[in-house]
Structure formats: C-alpha cells, structure tokens
Amino acid sequence: MKAAVSAVPMKDRILDAADGLFYGQGIQAVGVDAVAASAGISKRTLYKHYPSKAELVAAYLARRTGQAIPFEGTPVEQILGLFDGLARWFGSKRFRGCAFVNAVAELSGERQHPAIGVAAEHKARRLAQVRTLLQGLGVDDPDRLAEQLMVLFEGAVAVSLVRGGDPQVAHSAREAACVLLRSAGVAVDRDARDSAR
Numbered sequence: 001m002k003a004a005v006s007a008v009p010m011k012d013r014i015l016d017a018a019d020g021l022f023y024g025q026g027i028q029a030v031g032v033d034a035v036a037a038s039a040g041i042s043k044r045t046l047y048k049h050y051p052s053k054a055e056l057v058a059a060y061l062a063r064r065t066g067q068a069i070p071f072e073g074t075p076v077e078q079i080l081g082l083f084d085g086l087a088r089w090f091g092s093k094r095f096r097g098c099a100f101v102n103a104v105a106e107l108s109g110e111r112q113h114p115a116i117g118v119a120a121e122h123k124a125r126r127l128a129q130v131r132t133l134l135q136g137l138g139v140d141d142p143d144r145l146a147e148q149l150m151v152l153f154e155g156a157v158a159v160s161l162v163r164g165g166d167p168q169v170a171h172s173a174r175e176a177a178c179v180l181l182r183s184a185g186v187a188v189d190r191d192a193r194d195s196a197r
Contacts, residue, residue, distance in 0.1 A: 010041070010045070010049060011049050011059075013039045013040070013041070014035065014036075014039045014041070014046055014049055014050065014056070015059060015060055015063050016039070017035050017036075017038035017039035018030075018035050018056055018057075018059075019060055019063070019064070020038065021034055021035055021038060022057065022060055022099075022103075023094075023096060023099050023102075024096065026102070026106060027057055027102075027103055027107065027115075028106050031053075032046055032047075032053050032056065035056065054113055054114055054115070055114065057103065057107075057113070057114075057115045058113075058114035058115045058117075058118050060115075061099060061100060061103055061115050061118040061119060061122070062118050064099050064100070064122075065118070065121075065122045075133040075134070075136050075137050076137070076181065076186060076187075076188060078133055079130060079133055079134075079149065079177065079181070080174060080177060080178070080188075082130075082149075082153055083152075083153070083156070083170050083174035083177055084170075084174070086153070086156055086157065086160070086167075086169075086170035086173070086174075087167040087170035087171060087174075089170075090160045090165045090166060090167045090169060090170055091165065091167040092165070095161070095165040096161070097157060097158070097161040098154070098157045100118075100119035100122050100123065101154070101157070101158075103115050103116075103119055104116055104119050104120075123150075123154075126150065127147065130146040130149055130150060131143060131146035134146055137186050139184040139185065139186060140184065140185075141184075145180060145181075145184050148180055149177055149180060152173045152176055152177055152180075153173065155173065156169050156170050156172075156173035
C-alpha cells in the first residue's frame, strides 16, 4: 500500500486530499493541517508545493476545470449532453453543488482571492464553448442564447442542491433547453429530447 501511495506525485496527493476536504466540508472549514494530514505529509511539505492556502485553493479549483462535463457529439448533442451529465452528477452520492460557485460564495469577502479568478475563468470558458456551438448551428443571437442556456444549467445545479441531489431537475432543465433551441430555429429531434430519460 505504501508503494502505491508514494508512486503518486506529491502535488497530486496534496490536491487529492484538498479536493475531498474542500469539496466535502468547505474551504473555510478545512485548514492546511487537515489537508496535510489527509495527504500523509507534514504541513511544511505542503507549503513547499503550495506556499499559501489561497494558492492551494486556486490549484484545487484549477484541477477541477479538467473534470468538467465533457463535450461530445454533434453541437446539439453536446449542448444537451451538458444536462445529461448533470442528471448523472445529481444522482451520485458525492454531489454537493458546484465547487466553483461554492468557493466564490465562501470567499465572497475576499474578491482578490486567486480562486475567484479561477472560478470566473471556468464559467467564462463554459459559456464560450456553448456560444461556439451555437454559432456553428447558425442561430441569430448566439451570445444571448448561450447565456440563457447557462442560466438553466447553473440554476439546475442550485435547485438540485437544495433538493438534496434530484436528477429530475436536470431533466426539467434539459427540456427547457430544447424549447430554447427550437425557438432559435435549431432542429431538436425526438430522440435528442428523450435521451436523458
């Protein structure tokens, strides 16, 4: 067992521990002592890799940007796939809301915190991805429709969190996304509308 643990790069060990603790218990509730203990290292070793808790929190969120719901398929399938991914996530035991929104809420009094920038960049990147897909579909106002779809997406995360992780919220948001897409002149076939069920 020790050999397997030591084979994991130190930064990854630290971020694995930080991810579980920060997402599971909250950024403000978890100190660097707890992260170091969970990683099986000293606080001094942790600080060699992440000189401050702020840098550790920003790194934790930055790594999560690579774990986002993937985009695959046709543009319509990719857009609706975002909501399918939400349904799976909401039904999992690990769902505690959006790590990026949670971090911004916890750090709202620290607007210069580096994690706030990481969260904002992540959300802007997702919006840009959806806008690009909509441009490819030839919709008249891709900026506006992308914003509307992302409001549905983010709203579904918040509502599901309040309801204790309800996948039905994602299905409802997906249906609303289909309505928005159709009203913008995008063909959404019956199979695409029903695939989340």
